[in-house]
Amino acid sequence: MTTALVTxxxxxxxxxxxxxxxxxxxxxxxxxxxxxxxxALAEELRAGGIGVEIIAIDLGxxxxxxxxxxxxxxxxxxxxxxxxxxxxxxxxxxxxxxxEAEQSLIxxxxxPVMRLSHAAVxxxxxxxxxxxxxxxxxxxxxxxSTYSAAKSWVTFFTQSLATELEGTGVRALALCPGxxxxxxxxxxxxxxxxxxxxxxxxxDAVVQQAMDDLRRGKVVSVPGRxxxxxxxxxxxLPRDVVRRAERFRRSRLAxxxx
Numbered sequence: 001m002t003t004a005l006v007t008x009x010x011x012x013x014x015x016x017x018x019x020x021x022x023x024x025x026x027x028x029x030x031x032x033x034x035x036x037x038x039x040a041l042a043e044e045l046r047a048g049g050i051g052v053e054i055i056a057i058d059l060g061x062x063x064x065x066x067x068x069x070x071x072x073x074x075x076x077x078x079x080x081x082x083x084x085x086x087x088x089x090x091x092x093x094x095x096x097x098x099x100e101a102e103q104s105l106i107x108x109x110x111x112p113v114m115r116l117s118h119a120a121v122x123x124x125x126x127x128x129x130x131x132x133x134x135x136x137x138x139x140x141x142x143x144x145s146t147y148s149a150a151k152s153w154v155t156f157f158t159q160s161l162a163t164e165l166e167g168t169g170v171r172a173l174a175l176c177p178g179x180x181x182x183x184x185x186x187x188x189x190x191x192x193x194x195x196x197x198x199x200x201x202x203x204d205a206v207v208q209q210a211m212d213d214l215r216r217g218k219v220v221s222v223p224g225r226x227x228x229x230x231x232x233x234x235x236x237l238p239r240d241v242v243r244r245a246e247r248f249r250r251s252r253l254a255x256x257x258x
Contacts, residue, residue, distance in 0.1 A: 005029040008086035010037040016203035027051035060107040072119040082120045085135040109150045128169040138178040162219040178227045
């Protein structure tokens with residue numbers, strides 16, 4: 001039976017991928033910080049006859065990250081699908097904000113994507129098959145924050161990796177959703193209750209779009225027609241429009257803090 005490793009597996013898109021891959025017959029290695037939630041999810045999935053291994057660590061800690069790197073390099077227990085989903089959000093402006101919070105964002109959302117991909121891909125290439133799915137964001141197409149910059153890196157890194165892997169049987173996909181109904185914004189302390197339902201996506205639909213686009217041979221997957229239009233037009237927007245959008249976003253953020 002083939003095996004998939006999912007980071008940030010206990011909630012949101014990571015949880016959606018864990019359940020979808022289990023339903024497709026994959027054994028799983030689930031990585032997240034919350035051991036209690038990992039155990040509960042493992043018990044749920046094992047009830048369906050799936051083999052589940054859990055690794056409860058903080059990927060933002062380099063020594064802990066090395067544990068997952070080692071698991072991905074294990075040729076005796078090969079991993080065929082890697083889903084780099086772990087992430088976090090911070091509700092602050094960069095100027096005058098907590099620089100350690102900014103650093104934590106990079107440590108969780110950039111470094112693990114690079115290092116885990118580096119650990120997993122050589123074995124996949126040797127076997128002539130494998131998939132790396134890196135969870136990015138529509139935000140990566142717009143210059144709004146350190147978060148946007150990190151997601152932009154994830155998208156371009158994945159595109160570069162996909163090009164390098166051409167002809168090997170191994171594929172790489174950057175999944176770039178917009179607002180998804182998960183715990184993410186609540187955990188980050190970001191109030192988006194006033195966002196239009198037009199912009200909201202469901203986890204299962206996002207995962208399905210990724211799987212469909214993977215089969216189509218795409219390298220970048222953008223779920224939802226509204227977001228597809230936004231991304232298609234983002235390179236054509238005048239810079240002053242982008243700046244006004246950012247000022248509007250910041251004014252809303254400031255208003256919520258009062």
